[in-house]
Structures are given as C-alpha cells and as structure tokens.
Amino acid sequence: MTGDPEPAHREREAVAALADDFLSGLREWLTIPSVGADPAHHADVGRSAEWLASALRADGWPVVEVWDSGPALPAVHARWPSDDPDAPTVLVYGHHDVQPVDPVELWHTPPFEPVLVGEELFARGASDDKGQVAMHLLGVRAHLAATGRTSPAVNLVLFVEGEEESGSPHITRLLDEHRAELASDLIVFTDTPLYERDAPTVCTGQRGQYAADVVFTGGTSDVHSGRAGGGVPNPATALARLVAALHDDAGRVGLPGFYDDVAELSETERASWAELPFDEAAWLSANAGGAQAATGEEGFTTLERVWARPTAEVNGIAGGYTGPGGKTIVPASASVKLSFRLVPDQRPEHVADQLRAFVAAHTPPGVRAEVIERGAGAPPYAVDLTHPANLAVHDALEAALEQPVRFSRTGGSGPAAILHGWLGAPVVYLGVTLPGDRIHAPNERVVVPLLLRGAEAAAHLWRLLPGRLS
Amino acid sequence: MTGDPEPAHREREAVAALADDFLSGLREWLTIPSVGADPAHHADVGRSAEWLASALRADGWPVVEVWDSGPALPAVHARWPSDDPDAPTVLVYGHHDVQPVDPVELWHTPPFEPVLVGEELFARGASDDKGQVAMHLLGVRAHLAATGRTSPAVNLVLFVEGEEESGSPHITRLLDEHRAELASDLIVFTDTPLYERDAPTVCTGQRGQYAADVVFTGGTSDVHSGRAGGGVPNPATALARLVAALHDDAGRVGLPGFYDDVAELSETERASWAELPFDEAAWLSANAGGAQAATGEEGFTTLERVWARPTAEVNGIAGGYTGPGGKTIVPASASVKLSFRLVPDQRPEHVADQLRAFVAAHTPPGVRAEVIERGAGAPPYAVDLTHPANLAVHDALEAALEQPVRFSRTGGSGPAAILHGWLGAPVVYLGVTLPGDRIHAPNERVVVPLLLRGAEAAAHLWRLLPGRLS
Numbered sequence: 001m002t003g004d005p006e007p008a009h010r011e012r013e014a015v016a017a018l019a020d021d022f023l024s025g026l027r028e029w030l031t032i033p034s035v036g037a038d039p040a041h042h043a044d045v046g047r048s049a050e051w052l053a054s055a056l057r058a059d060g061w062p063v064v065e066v067w068d069s070g071p072a073l074p075a076v077h078a079r080w081p082s083d084d085p086d087a088p089t090v091l092v093y094g095h096h097d098v099q100p101v102d103p104v105e106l107w108h109t110p111p112f113e114p115v116l117v118g119e120e121l122f123a124r125g126a127s128d129d130k131g132q133v134a135m136h137l138l139g140v141r142a143h144l145a146a147t148g149r150t151s152p153a154v155n156l157v158l159f160v161e162g163e164e165e166s167g168s169p170h171i172t173r174l175l176d177e178h179r180a181e182l183a184s185d186l187i188v189f190t191d192t193p194l195y196e197r198d199a200p201t202v203c204t205g206q207r208g209q210y211a212a213d214v215v216f217t218g219g220t221s222d223v224h225s226g227r228a229g230g231g232v233p234n235p236a237t238a239l240a241r242l243v244a245a246l247h248d249d250a251g252r253v254g255l256p257g258f259y260d261d262v263a264e265l266s267e268t269e270r271a272s273w274a275e276l277p278f279d280e281a282a283w284l285s286a287n288a289g290g291a292q293a294a295t296g297e298e299g300f301t302t303l304e305r306v307w308a309r310p311t312a313e314v315n316g317i318a319g320g321y322t323g324p325g326g327k328t329i330v331p332a333s334a335s336v337k338l339s340f341r342l343v344p345d346q347r348p349e350h351v352a353d354q355l356r357a358f359v360a361a362h363t364p365p366g367v368r369a370e371v372i373e374r375g376a377g378a379p380p381y382a383v384d385l386t387h388p389a390n391l392a393v394h395d396a397l398e399a400a401l402e403q404p405v406r407f408s409r410t411g412g413s414g415p416a417a418i419l420h421g422w423l424g425a426p427v428v429y430l431g432v433t434l435p436g437d438r439i440h441a442p443n444e445r446v447v448v449p450l451l452l453r454g455a456e457a458a459a460h461l462w463r464l465l466p467g468r469l470s
Numbered sequence: 471m472t473g474d475p476e477p478a479h480r481e482r483e484a485v486a487a488l489a490d491d492f493l494s495g496l497r498e499w500l501t502i503p504s505v506g507a508d509p510a511h512h513a514d515v516g517r518s519a520e521w522l523a524s525a526l527r528a529d530g531w532p533v534v535e536v537w538d539s540g541p542a543l544p545a546v547h548a549r550w551p552s553d554d555p556d557a558p559t560v561l562v563y564g565h566h567d568v569q570p571v572d573p574v575e576l577w578h579t580p581p582f583e584p585v586l587v588g589e590e591l592f593a594r595g596a597s598d599d600k601g602q603v604a605m606h607l608l609g610v611r612a613h614l615a616a617t618g619r620t621s622p623a624v625n626l627v628l629f630v631e632g633e634e635e636s637g638s639p640h641i642t643r644l645l646d647e648h649r650a651e652l653a654s655d656l657i658v659f660t661d662t663p664l665y666e667r668d669a670p671t672v673c674t675g676q677r678g679q680y681a682a683d684v685v686f687t688g689g690t691s692d693v694h695s696g697r698a699g700g701g702v703p704n705p706a707t708a709l710a711r712l713v714a715a716l717h718d719d720a721g722r723v724g725l726p727g728f729y730d731d732v733a734e735l736s737e738t739e740r741a742s743w744a745e746l747p748f749d750e751a752a753w754l755s756a757n758a759g760g761a762q763a764a765t766g767e768e769g770f771t772t773l774e775r776v777w778a779r780p781t782a783e784v785n786g787i788a789g790g791y792t793g794p795g796g797k798t799i800v801p802a803s804a805s806v807k808l809s810f811r812l813v814p815d816q817r818p819e820h821v822a823d824q825l826r827a828f829v830a831a832h833t834p835p836g837v838r839a840e841v842i843e844r845g846a847g848a849p850p851y852a853v854d855l856t857h858p859a860n861l862a863v864h865d866a867l868e869a870a871l872e873q874p875v876r877f878s879r880t881g882g883s884g885p886a887a888i889l890h891g892w893l894g895a896p897v898v899y900l901g902v903t904l905p906g907d908r909i910h911a912p913n914e915r916v917v918v919p920l921l922l923r924g925a926e927a928a929a930h931l932w933r934l935l936p937g938r939l940s
Binding site for chain 1: 700762804838
C-alpha cells in the first residue's frame with residue numbers, strides 16, 4: 001500500500017541513526033516540570049517552550065517563535081517551508097504542558113527524572129504529549145536525511161501549545177492572533193493513542209461536549225417532611241424526574257431534537273471497528289473504573305457507543321441532607337451537573353437550546369429552574385475515512401508498524417475541532433502511544449520503539465502527502 | 471354539649487384561682503435547660519425531672535417516681551388512683567426535654583430566662599412540651615378543687631419522658647420495663663397544637679414514617695465521561711430513574727402494594743377538615759419554607775395530603791462531583807435518603823419490604839444496590855372521630871374555649887402509635903398550643919390564656935370520662 005518500499009526503508013534507517021540523539025533530547029525535555037495547572041510551575045512551562053524552540057533551531061527550522069506574551073501560557077510555533085512551490089501546507093499540533101503528578105507517592109520513580117526500563121521510558125509527559133511532539137522533530141529530520149532534501153516535501157507549520165491539559169482556555173485567542181502564520185491545508189493532530197499495540201489504528205475523530213448545571217428550587221428553606229410533605233413539590237424529586245427523562249428505555253437521549261444533527265456511522269467504519277479485538281471485562285477494568293457491565297444505547301456496540309454516539313451524563317447530583325443518619329425534610333433545592341458528549345454534526349449551541357427547552361418542559365409548578373452553562377462546550381470532529389490525507393496517514397502507519405492498521409476514534413474531546421473550525425482545514429490524527437501509558441496517572445510511560453515507528457510514519461507521511469493531496 | 475354548665479363554671483374558677491401559682495411554677499421549670507440532644511445538658515434533664523417530681527408531690531400525687539436508671543434520659547412517672555373502684559385508668563403522656571436553642575443569637579430574650587409579654591410567655595419549652603405538661607398538673611388541681619374530691623374521677627397515670635426531642639430512642643424499653651405501672655384504658659397524648667386560635671381543633675392522628683437510604687454503585691472509581699461515557703451505566707442516572715418511578719404522574723407513590731393498607735378517609739372527617747379556614751399562601755409561608763405552590767396527590771386537598779395521605783420524599787441525594795465548576799465523570803456511586811410518611815393502616819415493616827422489592831426491580835444491569843434502613847420506622851395512628859373518648863375531648867375543649875371545635879390531624883410522626891401499640895389502649899389528643907408557637911425555633915412562646923383554657927378542658931375531661939367510657 002505504501003508503494004515503493006525503498007524510501008520507507010531509508011526513512012527507517014534514518015530514524016535508527018538518530019534514535020540515540022532523539023532519546024537523550026527527549027529525556028532532557030522531560031526533566032522540565034511544565035505543569036500548566038500549577039502556577040508554581042508556570043515558569044517551567046516557559047522553560048519547556050524555550051527548550052523546544054532551541055531544539056527546533058538546532059534541527060534547522062528556519063522560523064521558530066515562542067509565543068509568551070500572555071494570557072496563554074507559552075506556546076511554540078515553527079515553520080519550515082518547502083522548496084517545492086506546489087507543496088501543501090501542513091500544521092502539526094501537539095502540546096508541551098503536562099498533567100500534575102499527584103498522588104506523587106504512587107510513582108515508582110520521580111516523575112521528572114526520566115528512567116528507561118527495557119523499552120519503556122517513565123516520566124510525566126513521556127507519552128502525553130512531549131514524547132509525541134519530539135517524535136515529529138525526529139520525523140522531519142529522518143524525512144530530510146532519507147530523501148536528501150534540504151527542505152521538507154510539505155510546508156511544515158508547528159503549533160505546540162502550553163495549556164492543553166488546562167482545557168486550552170486561550171487557544172482561540174492564539175488562533176485568532178496568528179491566523180496568518182497557522183494557515184494550512186491540513187492539520188495533523190498528535191495527541192491520541194493507538195487502539196492497542198496488537199491492533200493499531202488511525203484515530204479519525206473525537207466527540208465534542210457541552211456541560212451545564214440545572215438547579216431546581218422550591219422554597220427558601222428546607223421543609224419538615226411531616227408538616228408539609230405531600231403538600232409541596234420536592235425539588236429533589238422533580239430533578240430526579242427531569243434526569244430520568246434524559247434517557248428513554250432504549251438508552252437514547254430524550255432532549256427533543258438531540259439526534260437531528262447526528263451523522264450516522266458509515267457501514268465501512270462500523271465494519272472496521274467490528275474487526276478490533278474487544279474484551280468487555282478488560283475494557284471495563286481499563287476504562288470504566290471497574291464497572292460491572294457495559295451497557296448503553298440499544299443497537300450499538302460498546303465502541304460505537306463511546307466513539308460515535310452522543311451521550312447525556314450526570315456528573316454529580318446534590319440536594320438536601322446528605323450527612324450521616326437522616327433528616328426528614330423536603331429540600332429547598334437540588335442541583336445536577338450534566339455533560340453531553342456530542343458527535344458529528346451536533347453543535348454545542350444547539351444542545352444548549354435543547355437543554356433549556358427540556359428543563360422548561362420538566363419544571364413542575366412550584367419549582368423554579370435555573371440552567372447554568374459550564375463554558376461554551378466543544379464541537380465534535382471526525383474525518384471521513386476515505387479522505388486522501390486520512391488514507392495517507394493510514395498507509396504511513398501501516399508501513400512503519402508493519403502490521404495491519406484499522407480505524408478508531410476516541411470518546412473524549414479535544415482541540416481538534418477548534419483547530420478545524422478556526423483554520424478551515426481537515427484534521428487527521430497521527431498518534432502511536434498506547435491506552436496503557438497511564439497518562440494523567442502515576443508512572444506515565446511511553447514505549448520508545450513505538451515512538452520511533454511513529455517518527456518513521458511521520459517521515460513517510462511528509463513524503464506521501466504531496467502526491468495524495470494533489 | 472357539655473351537659474350541666476355549673477361544674478364547668480366551677481372548674482374555670484378553680485383554674486383562675488390557681489393561675490398565678492401555676493405560672494410561677496412553670497417559669498421556674500423553664501429555667502432548667504433540659505436539652506436532651508446535648509450531652510452537656512443531660513444533668514439538666516435530670517434536674518428537670520426532679521423539678522417535675524417535686525411539683526407532683528407538692529400537688530399531692532401519691533406515687534411519684536423518676537426513672538433515671540438509664541439508658542433513657544430521666545422520665546417521670548406518677549399515679550393518682552381514683553377512690554371510685556369503677557374508674558377508668560387514663561395515661562397522660564408528655565415530655566420534659568426540650569429542643570436545642572441554636573441559633574441562639576436569633577432569640578430576642580435568653581431562651582432559659584422566661585419572659586411574659588402580654589399574654590405570651592417566651593422560653594424554650596414553653597409550648598413544647600413543659601407548658602402543656604404543667605397544664606395537666608393544673609388541670610388535676612382544678613378538677614379536685616372544683617369537684618371537692620380528694621382523688622380524681624379517673625385513675626390518673628402520668629408518663630413524661632425525657633427523650634422525645636431525640637426521637638424517643640428508649641421509649642419501648644421504658645414501656646416494656648414498666649408495662650404494669652403504665653397499663654391504662656385510654657392514653658391522652660399532649661404534644662400537638664390546635665389548628666388555629668380562631669379555628670380550634672382536636673387532633674385525631676399522626677402519620678407514621680419509614681426511612682431508608684438507597685445506594686447505587688457502578689465501579690470502584692469515577693469514570694471519564696469521554697473515555698467510557700455511553701458505554702457504562704451511570705449510577706446517578708439510574709438512581710434518578712428509581713426516584714422518578716417513586717411517583718406516578720398523579721402524585722401517587724409508585725411502590726407496588728403501597729396503598730393496599732391505606733384506610734380511606736371518612737366523609738365525616740373530610741367534611742370537618744373542609745370547614746377549616748385555609749389560605750394557601752399563608753400555609754406555604756408558615757409550613758413550607760416559602761415554597762411557591764401547594765401541589766401533591768391528585769384528588770385531595772392540601773390538608774388531606776399532609777394529614778391523611780402517605781408520601782415518599784427525597785430528603786437528600788448525592789453522587790459524583792458536586793463542587794464548583796465541573797468534572798466530566800460518570801460517578802462511581804450515588805445515594806438517596808428517602809423517607810415515607812405513613813397513614814392508617816400502613817405498617818413500616820410492609821413498606822420496608824415494598825421498598826426492597828422496588829429497588830431490586832429498578833436496579834439496572836451493571837449497578838449494585840444497597841438499601842440501608844434508618845431505624846425501624848414508626849407506625850401511623852388515628853382515632854375514630856366517633857370514639858367516646860375523642861368526643862369527650864372535643865366537648866371538654868369546646869366548653870373550655872367557648873368556640874366551635876373541629877377536628878384535625880398532624881402530618882408529623884410521634885410516639886402516640888408506639889404507646890398505643892405497647893399498651894393496647896386508644897389514644898386521644900389534648901393540646902392547646904398553636905402552630906405559630908415557633909417550637910424547635912428561636913423565640914418559642916406559649917399563649918398563657920390558652921394553657922389555662924387547656925387546664926380547664928383537662929379538668930372537664932376527668933369529670934366527663936367516667937360517664938362516657940362506661
């Protein structure tokens with residue numbers, strides 16, 4: 001599928017030749033505790049950006065900038081134009097901020113002292129996302145070394161933000177300010193894992209989300225359940241009835257209009273997912289906190305439910321007396337935190353309208369309702385499997401891994417759809433980390449041979465893309 | 471209706487002659503902070519019991535005992551047998567422990583320094599229940615003085631407990647230990663208010679209650695709502711669906727079998743209640759914490775709903791993340807505190823069985839359910855309006871108040887049904903306090919002229935009962 005095996009072979013050799021240098025650089029970068037969520041580490045986020053900028057300059061990138069004028073934590077931007085005047089422009093997205101390390105006592109080795117054990121490199125950020133950003137630097141070097149070019153076959157634009165683990169609060173501001181520098185024909189998003197090491201995949205989409213609190217209030221104080229119980233509405237009961245109406249008995253979300261914009265999954269994509277190995281018990285243990293059963297919307301598999309179907313979830317619910325023992329009251333109020341995962345082509349702003357109408361329709365007499373948005377939400381994104389760039393990623397990865405590569409998605413949300421929305425370019429996903437990398441948890445690791453294969457895949461991709469996108 | 475007006479007149483004059491002495495005694499008793507809920511005041515509960523015992527001895531009661539051998543806080547027992555060998559035996563129930571005084575800063579005068587302002591006596595316990603217990607002591611003195619008897623016309627048995635405000639945790643133990651001393655033909659329960667000063671009533675019943683927590687658990691930890699949301703059951707959603715099923719759209723409780731034992735209200739009682747003045751806004755303000763509307767089971771008035779219909783209430787609900795902002799999780803567990811008010815002839819133990827079956831039927835796959843009882847509950851109690859003792863109370867109160875007296879109930883629960891269950895005697899209610907007395911709240915008061923009318927009514931009652939019960 002990759003055509004001539006010779007160039008791929010040369011790219012592999014180039015990666016192998018640069019591997020030691022790559023690894024020592026990555027280990028150095030991983031010593032910088034760029035924990036964006038902790039103001040005490042904001043200077044470290046700056047140091048991390050400067051480290052990356054220096055590495056890019058050392059690699060020969062002609063334009064390297066650290067965007068540190070605030071309010072966003074420092075982001076790194078670099079460009080390497082192609083000599084080829086017809087070359088497409090490709091933006092590579094990643095991030096260099098990392099998750100906090102607590103509970104730090106559960107780490108077997110200090111999180112910012114990288115340790116290589118066999119093929120695993122342990123450190124915070126090794127997988128998410130410094131390892132994969134470094135993989136791209138290596139990929140470009142290998143691409144140039146293997147092809148003998150002095151500039152890449154595509155115009156490369158790098159955008160490595162410093163706030164992804166904080167929810168990318170200023171990404172739209174950066175995109176707005178730097179629209180010209182970031183303009184591109186394609187976005188390569190690098191912050192997602194393979195499905196499994198033995199069943200590698202190209203990710204093709206992420207769900208969006210919308211979140212809001214609903215508060216139901218009866219009176220101004222709790223009521224004695226003997227004195228008035230049965231004679232006044234119970235806001236907690238009313239809220240439970242609203243929550244119950246959020247789903248029908250088939251597990252479909254009950255907001256009127258919720259499914260109007262939902263794109264049905266193609267038979268091709270369903271078939272690709274059906275080929276993936278899936279062990280329910282293992283999946284529950286790894287993904288679902290030890291839940292006892294995989295259940296959900298009727299007519300869909302678990303993977304379809306979590307990757308391609310929208311949801312309504314109660315994140316938290318509270319009302320009345322919740323301490324030890326009892327208190328026989330009718331609570332004055334009750335509230336619920338809801339979040340919705342969205343799939344193409346749903347829009348958070350439509351779901352917001354649907355939720356407000358739903359709450360109004362489910363507010364009983366004597367109860368006042370309030371809907372409090374938790375942010376504007378994030379749109380969903382998915383690329384068509386048959387998009388030439390997606391097929392190029394697939395072929396590049398298959399060549400690098402020397403395994404059949406299928407397709408997957410991820411159920412979480414990320415900035416891919418935001419990049420797509422602001423830059424107008426399609427997004428493809430190139431990622432080679434694993435679900436078992438313990439990102440966001442103690443003892444994060446990355447499997448180094450996979451990072452090297454990922455760099456090969458990136459080198460393949462830069463070579464393949466001009467032909468595929470023409 | 472009271473027959474010869476002369477005896478009633480003499481009883482009124484006797485009460486008037488003893489009023490100053492009564493009031494100075496009550497004020498002294500009210501200085502003792504017998505807060506049963508506070509271990510720091512347990513010695514005061516003992517002092518309060520001793521005060522009452524001394525007062526009874528001074529009044530001439532031939533048998534007076536303080537039951538203070540634990541674990542119950544000290545209770546007072548007294549007996550005054552009638553010289554008449556055919557006299558019925560009547561147990562008078564009240565309590566001498568009082569509610570805590572917090573928030574004490576909202577009191578206009580110190581809670582244990584009784585202050586008389588016009589006809590209102592302000593102090594913790596003035597209404598609930600020391601005032602009404604003292605009223606009985608005065609009633610007996612007036613009964614003897616007015617009739618010229620040296621012993622009452624009925625065998626009087628007094629039982630004044632010290633733990634009512636703590637939920638009477640040891641009352642069944644006292645009843646068991648002292649079954650012989652407390653044996654009686656009738657129980658006069660004195661711890662309920664009139665409906666309104668301008669619409670006085672005889673209380674004829676109290677609701678029972680049963681309370682339990684239901685806990686739903688999915689996995690052992692919260693789940694990322696992106697990674698697994700839609701693919702695993704949400705225990706909070708499941709719990710909301712269970713709570714929603716607790717009521718149908720007509721406001722009826724959804725536990726199968728719940729209404730099987732519910733005695734329908736008689737047309738006489740409904741008609742009596744329909745004559746009571748009822749202003750919804752005023753009722754909501756006084757009883758329902760400023761709730762915006764009186765709603766409930768279809769086909770019943772508000773008073774019927776809170777006095778004679780059973781309920782299912784959410785007292786509190788909790789699950790997942792409930793702090794500021796949001797957290798997009800599927801919670802590992804969620805719990806709800808439920809309480810049920812019961813009416814004749816429901817039984818708490820039947821409702822317990824119904825709840826367990828209901829929870830089992832509403833536990834979805836992948837969720838574990840736990841039902842945790844909060845005590846054994848309390849049975850409901852109501853006396854037939856036409857019971858001769860109930861009519862005697864009605865007539866005694868009507869003579870004392872010189873107003874038409876109707877019937878009412880109270881929606882709360884109390885030990886009346888427990889006394890009935892252990893002693894096998896019917897219960898009637900003699901109470902002359904007011905809903906506006908702010909019991910359990912700052913600035914508790916009692917309307918002294920009503921207490922004096924209540925003492926008259928008690929004096930009338932002891933005179934009337936032998937003929938009515940024969």
